[in-house]
Amino acid sequence: MPKRVDPQNWTLKHSNKSHRENYLKAVNFQSPDWIPCSVSFFNTLWRKYRDDLKALVVRHPFIFGTFASKLKRNYDRIPDWHSVGLHSDNWGCTWQVVHEGYEGQVVGHPLADWNALATYQFPDPLKLAERGKQLSWFLVKWGVKLGKKVNILVTGSGERLFDRLYFLRGFDNLMRDIASDDPHLDILIQRLVDHELVLVKKWLELGVDQVNFHTDIGMQDRLMISPRQFRKHIKPMYAAIFEPCKAAKVPVYLSSDGNLLDIVDDLIEVGVTIHDPQLRANTLEGIQKHYKGKMCIDLDLDRQSFPFSTPEQLKKQVKDSVDLLSLPEGGLMMKAEFSDPNTPLENIDAICQAFDEYCIPRCSCWR
Numbered sequence: 267m268p269k270r271v272d273p274q275n276w277t278l279k280h281s282n283k284s285h286r287e288n289y290l291k292a293v294n295f296q297s298p299d300w301i302p303c304s305v306s307f308f309n310t311l312w313r314k315y316r317d318d319l320k321a322l323v324v325r326h327p328f329i330f331g332t333f334a335s336k337l338k339r340n341y342d343r344i345p346d347w348h349s350v351g352l353h354s355d356n357w358g359c360t361w362q363v364v365h366e367g368y369e370g371q372v373v374g375h376p377l378a379d380w381n382a383l384a385t386y387q388f389p390d391p392l393k394l395a396e397r398g399k400q401l402s403w404f405l406v407k408w409g410v411k412l413g414k415k416v417n418i419l420v421t422g423s424g425e426r427l428f429d430r431l432y433f434l435r436g437f438d439n440l441m442r443d444i445a446s447d448d449p450h451l452d453i454l455i456q457r458l459v460d461h462e463l464v465l466v467k468k469w470l471e472l473g474v475d476q477v478n479f480h481t482d483i484g485m486q487d488r489l490m491i492s493p494r495q496f497r498k499h500i501k502p503m504y505a506a507i508f509e510p511c512k513a514a515k516v517p518v519y520l521s522s523d524g525n526l527l528d529i530v531d532d533l534i535e536v537g538v539t540i541h542d543p544q545l546r547a548n549t550l551e552g553i554q555k556h557y558k559g560k561m562c563i564d565l566d567l568d569r570q571s572f573p574f575s576t577p578e579q580l581k582k583q584v585k586d587s588v589d590l591l592s593l594p595e596g597g598l599m600m601k602a603e604f605s606d607p608n609t610p611l612e613n614i615d616a617i618c619q620a621f622d623e624y625c626i627p628r629c630s631c632w633r
Contacts, residue, residue, distance in 0.1 A: 271300050273328030273622040281331040282625075283599065286419045286475060292596040293476075293517050293540055293562045301592060301625035302599040305329050305618060309344050310367040310607040316341045318611060326618040347397060356394040358386075359433050368605075375436040380450045388457060391465040396425060403468075410472050419476065421519070422469025424462060424507065427481040428490075428500055428522075431458070444495050455503050462507045470510055476517040476540075479507075484524020486547050493528045501532050508537035519564070523547070530556040542566045542601065545583070550590050558591055564599040565591065567617070573608040577616035584620035600625065 276282070283289060283302040291298035305326075312319060324335040344367050347353055353361045353370070360374025377383055393400050413420035426433070431454065432440040443451040469477050483490055483500070491500075511518045517539035525547040526533070533541060542564040543553050557563050565587055572580070584600070592598045602617045 271328075271626050273326070273626065276327040277332060279331050279333035280416070280418050281334075282328050283601075284331070284418045286414070286417045289419045289599075290475065290517075292599055295559075295562075295593075295595045295597050297594060298596045300627065301588065303329065303621040303625045304601045305614070305621070306601070306603050307614075308367055308603075308605045308607075309348065311604055311609070311614075312339060312341050313344075313367075314607045315611055319614075322611065322615055322618065325615075326622060328622055329618055355397050356389040357396065357430075357434065372433045375434055375439070377434040377454070378436050378439060380448075383450055383454065388461050391461050392468060395423070403472075407472055410474060414473075414475075420474050421476045421478050422466075422472065422474040424466055424469070424477050424479040427458070427462070427479055427503065427507070428483040429481060431455070441491070444491055444499055451499065455499070459503055459506045463510065466507060466510050470514050470516060474516065476519055477511050478519040478521065481520060481522045482524065483522050484526045484544075484547060487525050489524070489526065489528060493532075496529055497532060501529075501536060504533070504538075505536040512537040517562075523566075525552075527552050527556050530561065534561050540564055540599070544568070545587065546570055550587060554590050559593060559597060562597050562599065563591060564601060567600065567602045569603055569605060572602075572604060572613055572617075573606045573610070575613060577612050580613055580616045581620040581623075584617065585624050588624045594627075 273282075278285065281304060282300060283304040285302070288298045288300060289302050290296075292302050307319065315322075320335075320339065323330045327334075347361075348363060348367050348369065350363050350366050352373075353363065354374075355361065358374075358376035359372045361370040362373045363370035377386055392403070395401060410420045431451075434454070435443065440451075442448070466477060481504075483496070489496060508518050518537050519540040519542075520533065520538045521542050523544055526541070526543065527548055530541075538561065540562040541557070543557060544566045545553070546568040548556075553563060553565070567583060567587070571583070575583070587600065588598070600621065602621075604614055
């Protein structure tokens with residue numbers, strides 16, 4: 267039987283979703299004590315709501331941990347990467363930000379012309395991430411040890427996969443490459459596999475609990491490419507990259523927006539342990555049919571509805587999700603990402619209240 271958990275009397279400094287033991291129970295279908303859940307905010311919401319948002323965070327220690335009340339935050343800070351203008355990353359891609367506080371879009375593609383492939387240099391995976399300065403693996407190793415010591419989930423970043431291809435080539439170019447079976451594409455994919463394997467093996471060597479990958483490949487109602495094209499060009503890449511994790515029995519977290527219902531079984535086959543299906547794009551019924559009981563779901567609640575719903579509607583969204591997708595043995599997590607500063611504060615609080623209520627085991631919602 268799950269342990270009794272009182273969200274209002276949560277005493278741990280870290281959040282419920284960072285709790286290593288319970289998280290891994292949920293992922294591995296080993297009867298977690300609660301459904302891991304999280305709430306995150308873009309900087310634009312901190313800038314708008316300021317102390318009121320911090321007070322909300324303090325009211326929900328189960329979601330944010332008790333240490334959140336002690337953190338000092340510069341409400342007006344916007345990372346340089348999210349400032350308006352053009353920014354170059356370590357892959358040579360140029361990003362354009364047109365609205366402050368958001369990531370922007372890649373508008374400069376270093377491999378837009380295949381003639382550049384022969385001389386193009388990938389960044390060293392052991393020195394540079396996508397952005398920023400040189401990595402410090404000494405600090406990373408220290409963080410992994412500390413996290414395990416205090417029972418916090420520790421993860422490694424496998425960076426981008428399918429989206430890396432269209433960042434490098436440009437989206438239209440990549441679609442033509444796939445449609446025409448351009449032989450250059452196989453070369454690029456193999457180089458990306460080789461790059462990723464160096465990084466993945468490093469994370470496994472450090473003993474992380476999970477390796478995370480990002481791969482946006484879905485649109486609102488379907489994949490960006492056909493399932494047949496996915497299985498021909500992309501699935502073998504995933505299989506090769508995830509194989510070391512499978513062999514080490516380390517969970518693979520694959521984050522991808524959009525509708526991926528047509529390839530869920532393929533993802534399971536190549537070793538994906540957790541995916542974060544978007545509620546709006548995939549529907550609760552679609553997620554129940556294709557994911558429930560087969561792969562751990564980190565349900566991405568309908569962020570597009572957050573500014574326009576009533577608090578009652580948002581609470582119902584959480585309740586309906588738990589009612590339909592939860593199992594006593596686990597396999598469900600949930601997250602809410604608030605990116606639109608037009609979202610009323612009471613709507614944010616409604617999601618937090620619903621997580622506090624419905625992510626704790628009860629006979630009515632653990633079927």
